[in-house]
Amino acid sequence: MKDLKSLIAKYERGGPRYTSYPTAPYFSPETDKKRLIEAALLRSEPLSLYIHIPFCKTLCLFCGCTSSVCREASEVDDYLSSLTAELELWRDAGLTKRILKQIQIGGGTPNFLTPEQTLRLGKIIDKYFVRDASDCEFSAEFDPRTLTLEKVKAWRKIGVNRASIGVQDTNPQTQKAINRIQPQEMNIAAVSWFRDSGIKQVNVDIIYGLPFQTQETFAQTLSDINGLSPSRIALFGYAHVPWVKSAQKALEKFPIPSGEEKVELFLTAKSEFEKLGFEFIGLDHFAKSGDALLEARKNGTLHRNFQGYTTHAELDAFSIGLTSISSTKLTYRQNFKSMQDYKASIKSGLLPVERGIILDGEDLLRRGIIMDVMCSLNVEFDRYGVDFKAKFSDAFPALREMEGDGLLELRSDGFSVTPLGRLFLRNIAMLFDGRLGKGAPRYSKTI
Secondary structure (H helix, E strand, C coil): CHHHHHHHHHHCCECCCCCCCCCHHHCECCCCHHHHHHHHHCCCCCEEEEEEECEECCCCCCCCCCCEECCCHHHHHHHHHHHHHHHHHHHHHCCCCCEEEEEEEEECCHHHCCHHHHHHHHHHHHHHCEECCCCCEEEEEECHHHCCHHHHHHHHHCCCCEEEEEEECCCHHHHHHCCCCCCHHHHHHHHHHHHHCCCCEEEEEEEECCCCCCHHHHHHHHHHHHHCCCCEEEEEECCCCCCCCHHHHHHHHCCCCCHHHHHHHHHHHHHHHHHCCEEECCCCEEEECCCHHHHHHHHCCCEEECCEEECCCCCEEEEECCCCEEECCCEEEEECCCHHHHHHHHHCCCCCEEEEEECCHHHHHHHHHHHHHHHHCEEEHHHCCCCHHHHCHHHHHHHHHHHHCCCEEEECCEEEECCHHHHHHHHHHHCCCCCCCCCCCCCCECC
16 A cells, blocks of 8 residues: 555646546637537437536535525426526527437436426426437436435436436435435435336445545445445545535535545445446446446447546537536537526527537547546557657656556557556546646646
8 A cells, every 4th residue: 555655645636537628617708609509509410418407405515516405496497497498599599309319317406306397307308309219318316315206206207217326425424524414224215216116227426535434434335335236336536626615615624534545445445346246437437247338438438528427428418407518529518607697598588608618629639538548548549640659749758657657558559547547547637638727727636
């Protein structure tokens, strides 16, 4: 562990998670909105649809998502009306009834919706899109604390076939610190409801690096996770970014694991999951044999977006709702983050696009390399249409140093990330980021 400790000290720094490239801090409100909208309408191929539901019953202090505490069901009804109005504006702009191969509902807490509101959401989707009847993964995020059997049945009725539940940690002391009291009995009940209702694929999210986590308490969390028999596990490192999410400052009064302790927690979890038959996908995802994520990595369609690792890299992401981010082959666009601005734009008859970016050739080149690092763990120099060694000559001293540290294996025609190097994926990807330091955005620690 001494060598690992020295590597952590050497490589720990702020850096992007590369859910996009260029990363979100480089999206600009000055980007031509007309071109962003036109880019979304150019193609007729199937889509991946994302809908953001920003409401939560309570605020979890670790959370970095765009969400708000909601007290009135009428707020949700108004929001669903806004989603409908946004899609009406897209249809007026020329959006045809595109086929969906993937649907993701995130938040916030999607199951904050009542069963009736959930059924309404399903009707909204079907009014403006056509689902691929033979191959459409429909996933939604769920919080067991506000879930009921009736809600599960409603989500199943609108077609959800994969559930992602946030567990985070099962230690009562940690739960109290992060303002998320969630006994394991709630998790067990939620998984039982899903499977009894026909939703067989269940993902579980947990977080390492939270207050009061130790090897002993985390071992119990891992045991509890195993008891749920998930098909995928997302093992996220807690990103402490109080300059973005001010509520996180409340956690600073508690003991938070250091970077070194976080890696030890991660390695403990990784070892345990691999013993249980999970394969490590990359930065933070594990999947059992036969899972679509593993198949996607093998056939080159594994992708990273703002929900983490996902399948169908070939699809444009069409996203609606507050703060949602969409992507095409050449653009990213993001809706307003303020609910007031989002609704005002729609009421004025304008699509609620706040900012975005149009990629140039340099961005496309670097995005391809970074996504290969993050998703396939392999870079082949001849696949990018440039003299790679000349173009990225400045990166090779660092690559050779990383090879000496055991993070990657350099070849004459490329390099591959080692098992140890997967802990430092963000650092490797950063070598090919042409925008780092321009505008100096702050990021969470890479490790």
